[in-house]
Amino acid sequence: MxxxxxxxxxxxxxxxxxxxxxxxYAVIEALRQRSGGxxxxxxxxxxxxxxxxxxxxYLSGSxxxxxxxxxxxxxxxxxxxxALSAERTDWRDFSRALDATLAGxx
Amino acid sequence: xxxxxxxxRARLRGPRGVRRELLREVEDGLxxxxxxxxxxxxxxxxxxxxxxxxxxxxxxxxxxxxAELDASRxxxxxxxxxxxxxxxxxxxxxxxxxxxxxxxxxxxxxATVAGAxxxxxxxxxxxxxxxxxxxxxxxxxxxxxxxxxVGLLGWLSLVLIMATSIWMAQxxxxxxxxxxxxxxxxxxxxxxxxxxxxxIAGTATLxxxxxxxxxxxx
Numbered sequence: 001m002x003x004x005x006x007x008x009x010x011x012x013x014x015x016x017x018x019x020x021x022x023x024x025y026a027v028i029e030a031l032r033q034r035s036g037g038x039x040x041x042x043x044x045x046x047x048x049x050x051x052x053x054x055x056x057x058y059l060s061g062s063x064x065x066x067x068x069x070x071x072x073x074x075x076x077x078x079x080x081x082x083a084l085s086a087e088r089t090d091w092r093d094f095s096r097a098l099d100a101t102l103a104g105x106x
Numbered sequence: 107x108x109x110x111x112x113x114x115r116a117r118l119r120g121p122r123g124v125r126r127e128l129l130r131e132v133e134d135g136l137x138x139x140x141x142x143x144x145x146x147x148x149x150x151x152x153x154x155x156x157x158x159x160x161x162x163x164x165x166x167x168x169x170x171x172x173a174e175l176d177a178s179r180x181x182x183x184x185x186x187x188x189x190x191x192x193x194x195x196x197x198x199x200x201x202x203x204x205x206x207x208x209x210x211x212x213x214x215x216x217a218t219v220a221g222a223x224x225x226x227x228x229x230x231x232x233x234x235x236x237x238x239x240x241x242x243x244x245x246x247x248x249x250x251x252x253x254x255x256v257g258l259l260g261w262l263s264l265v266l267i268m269a270t271s272i273w274m275a276q277x278x279x280x281x282x283x284x285x286x287x288x289x290x291x292x293x294x295x296x297x298x299x300x301x302x303x304x305x306i307a308g309t310a311t312l313x314x315x316x317x318x319x320x321x322x323x324x
Contacts, residue, residue: 023134023138024131024134024135024138025134025135025138025139025142028135028139029142042160042161042162042163042166042167043135043139043157043160043161043162044132044161044162044164044167044170045162045167045170046135047128047131047132047135047171048128048167048170048171048173048174049170051128051174052173052174055174055177055241055242056242056243057242069134070134071131071134072127072131072134
C-alpha cells in the first residue's frame with residue numbers, strides 16, 4: 001500500500017492544493033482527511049515532494065505569516081492544474097481497466 | 107525534534123540558504139504536528155515524540171532533500187556559465203574592436219584560435235543553459251548526474267579557455283602583453299575575466315563535488 005501511495009503522491013499533493021494554497025503541515029492534514037487516514041506516509045516525504053513539484057513549475061511556494069508564524073505556503077500554478085487534470089484522466093483510464101480485469105467473467 | 111532536524115542537516119550537502127529554508131520548513135511542520143497532538147490531549151513530550159516518529163527515518167529521507175540541493179547547486183552553476191562566457195566574449199570583442207589593443211599584426215593562427223575560442227565559449231554557454239530546464243522534472247539521481255555534468259563542463263571549458271588564452275598571449279609576443287599593461291580598458295576586461303573564471307571554478311568545483319560526495323552524506 002505504502003509504495004503505491006508514494007507512486008501517486010505528486011498527484012495527491014496537487015489535488016489537495018486544488019481548492020487553495022496551504023502550508024506543509026496543512027497539506028499533510030488535508031491528505032489524511034481526504035484519505036480517511038488510510039494513506040499513512042512518513043510526513044518527511046511530503047516536504048521534498050512539494051519542493052520537487054515547485055521545481056517542476058506545478059506549484060509556487062512563498063513564505064508568509066500564518067497563525068503568527070512564518071510558514072512556506074504552496075499554491076497550484078496553471079501548469080499544475082493541467083498536470084492534475086492529466087493525472088486524473090490517466091488514473092480513471094487505469095482504474096477502469098483494472099476494474100474490468102479484476103471483475104472477471106460476468 | 108531538534109535532534110531529528112540536526113540529524114537530517116548533517117546528511118545534507120548544498121547551498122546554505124536553500125538547506126536552511128528546507129530545514130526550517132521541516133522544523134515548522136514538526137512543531138505544527140506536535141501542537142496538533144498537544145491540542146488533542148497528549149502530554150508535550152509524547153506529542154513531540156509522535157510527531158518525530160511520523161516524520162520518518164532521516165537516513166531514508168535525506169536523498170529526497172538532497173535532490174533539491176543538487177538541483178539548486180547545478181542550476182546556479184549552469185546559469186553562471188551561461189551568462190559569464192557570452193559576457194566575457196563580448197567584452198573581449200569590444201576591446202579588440204574599439205581600443206588600440208591588438209592593432210599590431212597578429213601572428214598566423216592566433217585569429218583562427220581566437221575564433222575557435224569564441225565559438226567554444228558560446229557552445230559551453232548554450233550547453234549550460236540547455237541543462238537548466240532539464241532540472242524541472244529530474245529525479246534525485248538525474249539531478250545529481252546533471253549537476254556533476256555541469257561541474258565537468260565548467261572545469262573543462264575553463265581549462266581549455268585558459269590554455270588557449272595563454273598560448274595566444276605567448277604567440278603574440280611581449281609587445282602585445284605590454285599593450286595590455288598600459289591600457290585601462292584591457293586591464294578592466296582582464297579583471298572581469300579573472301573574477302568570472304574564479305567564480306566559475308568555485309561553483310563548478312562545488313557542482314563536481316557531488317561526484318565523490320556520498321549520495322546523501324553519512
